[in-house]
Amino acid sequence: MAYLTLSNISKQFGDTVVVEDFNLDIEKGEFVSFLGPSGCGKTTTLRMVAGFETPTSGKIVLGGNDITNQSPNQRNVGMIFQAYALFPNMTVAQNIGFGLSIRKEPEAAIKERVQEMINLINLEKHADKYPYQLSGGQQQRVALARALANRPQVLLLDEPLSALDAKIRVSLRAEIRAIQKRLGITAIFVTHDQEEALSISDRIVVMNQGRADQIGTPFEIYNFPKTQFVANFVGSLNTAVAEVTDPANGLLSMDGVQFISAENMDNLHKGDKVRIAIRPERFSFAAELRKVNVVDCTIENIMFLGSVVRIQVKIGNTKFNMDTFNNPFLELPKIGDKDQVTCSKEAVLILGSA
Amino acid sequence: MSLRRFPFWSWIWYLLGALYFILPLYATFTFSLEMKRGALSFLAYEKAFADKEFWHTFGYSNLVAFLTILVSALLSIPTAYWIRLRLPQARRIVEFITLMPFVVPAIILVFGLIRIYSSPLNVPFTDITVIPPLTNFKVGTTLLLVAGYTVLALPYMYRSVDTGMRTIDVATLTEAAQSLGADWRTIMFRVIFPNLRSALLSGALLTFAIVVGEVTIASFLGVPAFGPYLFLLGQHLAYQPAALSFTSFILTWIAMGLIQLVSGGQGQTVGAH
Amino acid sequence: MANTTISASSAAPSIWRKWVGVVPFFLFAILFLILPSLRLFIGSFTNNEGKFTFDNILQLFEQQSILSAYWLSIRISAVTAIGGGIFGFLLAYSVTVGGLPKPLRSMLITFSGVASNFAGVPLAFAFVATLGRTGIITAILKDVFGVEIYKTGFNLYSFLGLSLTYMYFQFPLMVLVMTPALDGLKREWREAAENLGASQFQYWRRVALPVLLPSILGSMILLFGNAFGAYATAYALTGGALPIVTIQIGAQIRGDVLHNPGLGYAMAMGMVVVMAISLAGYSWLQSKSERWLK
Numbered sequence: 001m002a003y004l005t006l007s008n009i010s011k012q013f014g015d016t017v018v019v020e021d022f023n024l025d026i027e028k029g030e031f032v033s034f035l036g037p038s039g040c041g042k043t044t045t046l047r048m049v050a051g052f053e054t055p056t057s058g059k060i061v062l063g064g065n066d067i068t069n070q071s072p073n074q075r076n077v078g079m080i081f082q083a084y085a086l087f088p089n090m091t092v093a094q095n096i097g098f099g100l101s102i103r104k105e106p107e108a109a110i111k112e113r114v115q116e117m118i119n120l121i122n123l124e125k126h127a128d129k130y131p132y133q134l135s136g137g138q139q140q141r142v143a144l145a146r147a148l149a150n151r152p153q154v155l156l157l158d159e160p161l162s163a164l165d166a167k168i169r170v171s172l173r174a175e176i177r178a179i180q181k182r183l184g185i186t187a188i189f190v191t192h193d194q195e196e197a198l199s200i201s202d203r204i205v206v207m208n209q210g211r212a213d214q215i216g217t218p219f220e221i222y223n224f225p226k227t228q229f230v231a232n233f234v235g236s237l238n239t240a241v242a243e244v245t246d247p248a249n250g251l252l253s254m255d256g257v258q259f260i261s262a263e264n265m266d267n268l269h270k271g272d273k274v275r276i277a278i279r280p281e282r283f284s285f286a287a288e289l290r291k292v293n294v295v296d297c298t299i300e301n302i303m304f305l306g307s308v309v310r311i312q313v314k315i316g317n318t319k320f321n322m323d324t325f326n327n328p329f330l331e332l333p334k335i336g337d338k339d340q341v342t343c344s345k346e347a348v349l350i351l352g353s354a
Numbered sequence: 355m356s357l358r359r360f361p362f363w364s365w366i367w368y369l370l371g372a373l374y375f376i377l378p379l380y381a382t383f384t385f386s387l388e389m390k391r392g393a394l395s396f397l398a399y400e401k402a403f404a405d406k407e408f409w410h411t412f413g414y415s416n417l418v419a420f421l422t423i424l425v426s427a428l429l430s431i432p433t434a435y436w437i438r439l440r441l442p443q444a445r446r447i448v449e450f451i452t453l454m455p456f457v458v459p460a461i462i463l464v465f466g467l468i469r470i471y472s473s474p475l476n477v478p479f480t481d482i483t484v485i486p487p488l489t490n491f492k493v494g495t496t497l498l499l500v501a502g503y504t505v506l507a508l509p510y511m512y513r514s515v516d517t518g519m520r521t522i523d524v525a526t527l528t529e530a531a532q533s534l535g536a537d538w539r540t541i542m543f544r545v546i547f548p549n550l551r552s553a554l555l556s557g558a559l560l561t562f563a564i565v566v567g568e569v570t571i572a573s574f575l576g577v578p579a580f581g582p583y584l585f586l587l588g589q590h591l592a593y594q595p596a597a598l599s600f601t602s603f604i605l606t607w608i609a610m611g612l613i614q615l616v617s618g619g620q621g622q623t624v625g626a627h
Numbered sequence: 628m629a630n631t632t633i634s635a636s637s638a639a640p641s642i643w644r645k646w647v648g649v650v651p652f653f654l655f656a657i658l659f660l661i662l663p664s665l666r667l668f669i670g671s672f673t674n675n676e677g678k679f680t681f682d683n684i685l686q687l688f689e690q691q692s693i694l695s696a697y698w699l700s701i702r703i704s705a706v707t708a709i710g711g712g713i714f715g716f717l718l719a720y721s722v723t724v725g726g727l728p729k730p731l732r733s734m735l736i737t738f739s740g741v742a743s744n745f746a747g748v749p750l751a752f753a754f755v756a757t758l759g760r761t762g763i764i765t766a767i768l769k770d771v772f773g774v775e776i777y778k779t780g781f782n783l784y785s786f787l788g789l790s791l792t793y794m795y796f797q798f799p800l801m802v803l804v805m806t807p808a809l810d811g812l813k814r815e816w817r818e819a820a821e822n823l824g825a826s827q828f829q830y831w832r833r834v835a836l837p838v839l840l841p842s843i844l845g846s847m848i849l850l851f852g853n854a855f856g857a858y859a860t861a862y863a864l865t866g867g868a869l870p871i872v873t874i875q876i877g878a879q880i881r882g883d884v885l886h887n888p889g890l891g892y893a894m895a896m897g898m899v900v901v902m903a904i905s906l907a908g909y910s911w912l913q914s915k916s917e918r919w920l921k
Contacts (some may be wrong), residue, residue, distance in 0.1 A: 048820075050822060071821075073821045073824050075823060078822065087819070088919035099824050102829060146823070150823060361726040364721035364722075364727050365721070367718055368727055371718045374798070375795070376758065378753035381753065382749075384756075432652075439646060441648065448652065456852065457903045457906055461855075461858040462667065462876070462895050463660075465663075465891075466895075469667070504659070569747050574880055584749070585748045588748065588863070599753060600749075606744055607741045610740040610741045613740070616663070
């Protein structure tokens with residue numbers, strides 16, 4: 001029995017359907033991310049779990065209790081907001097102890113718990129400071145401590161890192177994940193940043209226009225995207241239109257160039273036009289290692305991105321990006337050169353009809 | 355207090371407030387219609403507007419308002435511009451000065467103005483007269499009146515202009531214009547002024563509202579302004595003052611409504627006087 | 628102003644050139660604001676023979692009629708500040724956090740802009756038409772409820788009547804100043820509090836009201852100053868019958884009723900001091916609240 005279950009959740013605002021038929025089972029201690037662009041319904045779904053929105057239909061069950069219609073101050077879920085939402089008139093210690101004082105816990109117990117939390121987030125020296133005296137990253141850590149002090153059943157994080165600088169974002173997300181693992185607490189993390197989701201989640205729910213397009217581990221989502229949207233949204237992708245030439249053997253033709261794909265073509269017929277997709281890092285130069293697909297190409301552009309070198313090649317009439325690791329001793333081709341690139345048949349994804 | 359619950363108390367406060375605000379207006383309006391015995395009519399309005407003195411004083415107040423707007427705009431715009439672009443150090447002291455009219459309300463201001471300008475203003479320690487006693491002649495008192503009103507209106511006009519300049523980022527606009535070869539005259543008239551239209555309009559309407567109804571400074575300086583005229587009218591007539599009061603309220607409403615339209619936001623606050 | 632470069636002037640009399648743009652403003656301020664104020668200030672320390680003295684200031688605190696004038700002004704300003712503050716806050720609350728529809732809010736804001744400017748003669752007339760002896764409310768109370776308020780001792784031309792009239796511009800002023808502050812209450816604070824188990828009441832008591840308190844207090848102080856400095860409404864309504872400070876000063880301007888010009892100036896200065904204190908209080912509280920509500 002899953003710890004947190006969302007069954008057939010829908011949410012409508014007037015005539016607009018914001019979340020549609022959302023189903024998810026979360027195990028205790030799992031870290032799940034809701035990933036998607038603005039307006040896809042991820043925040044609304046999170047807020048329904050928190051109780052700030054009520055589902056138009058569907059059920060939410062937490063630890064065996066139906067909390068669908070429970071008011072937010074009864075649920076014992078901890079929420080972290082994008083804008084920190086620390087109470088400006090209280091110190092760090094008072095903020096963290098707020099939930100406990102509402103519950104009328106004894107002074108000593110509150111003090112002890114607050115101290116425990118402050119140590120957890122490494123802000124011992126700042127216990128008596130006010131929010132406006134802290135940086136964004138520090139404020140968010142206090143918000144985390146404030147939510148955790150209450151011993152919530154689930155931790156809900158609404159784009160907590162979006163307002164922070166890039167470097168802080170990276171270090172804080174690792175810290176959040178470490179704390180979550182240490183405490184074994186179930187967590188739902190909402191973000192539009194795929195790198196965030198991929199790096200710290202046990203599972204990811206990719207959402208698109210109110211629906212869950214795919215639910216899976218980061219590995220699955222990245223390497224085996226189920227819909228065009230997921231393939232496009234997560235990681236970068238080369239796409240092109242190709243014609244099916246031999247469904248039984250997985251043969252396609254793009255601009256006259258033959259590709260072999262490992263995808264299931266049972267439902268396709270010769271002559272069907274489909275959209276194929278190949279991740280940039282799945283290409284390599286044929287001179288190094290020949291895989292099943294070997295195609296001719298012209299070197300269009302070479303962009304040095306640091307650890308990765310992105311080479312734009314033209315196959316047929318279509319431009320493809322090829323990513324290869326930077327190697328100071330590797331001789332790169334020159335623009336205008338004619339060369340050959342290769343990729344496996346598993347690398348050629350079919351994303352539906354064109 | 356989310357959309358889940360009906361905001362019962364909010365409606366109560368709002369309706370109570372509406373009642374309190376509307377009743378006096380309603381009372382004034384109905385009273386103004388009762389001039390003709392036994393029937394509702396606009397007779398009070400007819401009579402009020404037929405009075406030559408009304409047009410004389412109303413016209414005078416409008417003239418003074420116009421002059422005040424002119425002077426305060428001419429003072430505010432270059433100053434705000436200069437401070438933004440060249441002299442940020444002066445900002446604090448200028449803002450302090452624009453706060454002073456709150457500390458020196460109309461009655462105090464007119465007190466000081468009269469005492470100073472009822473005798474000639476000389477260069478200190480000499481007999482050289484810089485300004486003759488303004489209160490001694492009509493144009494002088496009008497000048498003094500405009501000056502006093504400018505002081506009263508300055509906080510609003512200056513603040514309006516300053517905020518407007520900040521919104522349009524006047525420093526960057528100036529740099530862009532200069533890089534395209536414009537001289538200061540072009541910058542002022544073709545770049546700055548046109549973009550400040552809404553701020554100026556806001557400030558102007560507010561100034562207009564302050565000046566036309568003002569009675570404290572006007573009566574002490576003895577000028578034929580609308581405020582003292584209305585007060586005098588109220589001493590021995592009943593219906594016409596009510597009619598004119600209601601009219602002035604409508605006028606102020608129009609002015610404020612225009613400000614809202616023009617500034618598309620909060621508008622500004624004016625205190626009592 | 629021939630030079631148009633923004634960089635600091637390189638010519639020798641650079642200080643002069645730097646300040647030339649603000650000279651008209653300062654000149655105007657000196658001539659028509661600072662000089663008059665200075666005149667009053669100096670005058671309050673001058674006795675009838677033109678010599679320096681502290682007597683006038685002392686008399687402010689000794690002469691009974693003056694003390695009671697100040698006390699009356701303080702009372703009326705305090706009453707309308709507190710009353711106007713509370714009800715104005717409730718009005719502002721109703722259209723912000725209180726959740727009334729947007730059109731009602733813009734109506735209230737526009738109207739507040741008008742009403743806060745509606746002081747003086749027209750306001751006095753309006754209230755005479757409402758609560759005067761032949762006023763509409765007086766009539767309604769008599770005809771419908773059988774209550775003759777003037778028989779019970781009520782009088783529009785009294786402390787109570789003037790207070791009621793002052794409210795007409797105090798409520799709106801409070802609304803205009805508090806609305807931005809209430810807008811500054813972040814929705815997330817309420818949600819975070821709820822999330823941590825607080826009820827609405829607990830949220831207001833422990834978060835919202837403490838955060839709003841500097842704004843509320845500051846605004847009430849603003850209202851206090853506003854009422855303290857008002858002249859026209861009081862004069863138009865009571866004709867000088869209620870001896871508040873502004874009325875006294877008005878009488879002093881017309882003719883030296885105190886038989887001591889220095890004392891008149893001292894009264895004016897006393898008023899300026901009260902206004903200055905209230906402005907300082909308002910500014911300080913504003914800056915405190917801005918830190919939290921930005």
